[in-house]
Amino acid sequence: MDYPKSVPSVGLVDGRFVDENPVAGKPGSLIPAVWGNAVTEELLSVISGAGLAPTEGNNGQLFRALQALMAMASPMRSSITNVAVSKALTSDDLGLVLINAVAGATTISLPTVDAALGIRDVIVRRVDNTSTRLVVQASGTDKIKFHTHLSAAGYQFLVLMGAGDWWHLRSDGAGSWWPVGRFDSTPLGRPVFETTALLNPGGYGLLNSTVFARTDWPWLWDHAQQSGMMTTEAxxxxxxxGWTSGDGGLTFRGPEGRGEFIRLFDEGRGVDSGRLSGSWQVDMFKSHRHELKSDMLGVPSGPSSVAPDALFNQGASSLGFTEVIGGVETRPRNIAYPGRIKLI
Structure with a gap:
């Protein structure tokens, strides 16, 4: 739009408005109807384009329309959706989705990713700290593109574990949701120590040889298969x-770490060779000997004298044994921290 330069009207100078000057006999500008209607149409198009119904007497609609249009210009819209039961999200729900799964197992379905949805963002965040299973799943054949180093296609769903756990996902308009950020990006399968007996949010489980269902943890099953550290239950x-193939069909087992000291795998150095990654090793002392000294006080010298020193357990005779002391294993002074493993 522009000033009404091409519209003949009293008091316009190159289409611009001027004030009346009675002294000079100069009339003020008269606004042409065609231009006034054009300005009104321009403003109404902004209001309608934001999804608002134009209302006479409501003088705040243009501002609200501009706010709405600015929000729509970003994949992350200014909306908050609270969910307490399983729900299929619509495009209008996308923004920040707060999920409370305290009532039981909950499934949140994302909208279909197609050209109509386009590029949109959603943050799914868990607010409760219960152990109930909370699944965020893609619709139909859509995929969530996480852990693509294990499966290039991504996975059908993810799980939110613990209060505050969140994922920021972005649709690509062509069947995929891509992670933009998440609460904890520690690599999958990594063992960690904690200073709490509780499970921290972000995708952690106990390092206690848990048996998992393959269908519930497909990315973790892929990790186990590709780890080079998997064996059978037998x-x-x-x-x-390491990992095991579980029952051979429906389950698999995670690593056991409770009560163990962790040692780096040799990987060809030759210090602790001949072992498999994830293998268990019994405690032992380094090979050595103890010498038992003879008490020579009062023993005469000469050909029949006792040798000045005798080695413990030499020959067929024994000079005796030390008293049995100690515990059930050889270990240094240490501190016990709870062990956890990253499950997603």
Missing amino acids: ARLGSEG
Whole structure:
């Protein structure tokens, strides 16, 4: 739009408005109807484009329309959706979605990612700290593109674990949700120590040889298969630090770490060679000997004298044994911290 330069009217100078000057006999500007209607139409188009119904007498609509249009210009809209039961989200729900799963297992379905949805953002955040399962899943054949190093296609769903756990997802308009950020990006499968007996939010479980359902943890099952540290249940003894194939069809087992000291895998250095990653090793002393000194006080010298020193357990005779002391294993002074493993 522009000033009404092409519209003949009294008092316009190059289409611009001027004030009346009675002294000089100069009339003031008269606004042309065509221009006034054009200005009104321009303003109404902004209001209607923001999804508002134009209302005469409401002088705040243009401002609200501009706010709405600015929000729509960003993939992250200014909306908050509170959910306490399983729900299929619509495009209008996207923004910040706060989910309370205290009532039981909850599934939140994302909208179908197509050209109509376009590029949109959503933050899904858990607000309760219960152990109930909370799943955020894509619709139909859509995928969530996380842990693509394990599966290039991504996965059908993710889980939110613990109060405050969140994922920021962005749709690409072509069948995929891409993670933009998340509460805890610690790599999958990493063991960590904690200074709390509770499970921190962000996707952690106990490092206690848990048996998992493959369908509930598909990314973790892929990680186990590609880890080079997986064996069968029958061959698990001595390899408790690795993964097992569970029942061979529906389950798999995670690593056991309780009560153990952690040692870095040799990986060809030759210090602790001959072992498999995740294998268990019994405690031992480094090879050495103890010498038992003879008490020579009062022993005469000469050909029949006792040798000045005798080695413990030499020959067929024994000079005796030390008293049995100690515990059930050899260990240094230490502190016990709870162990956790990253599950997603």
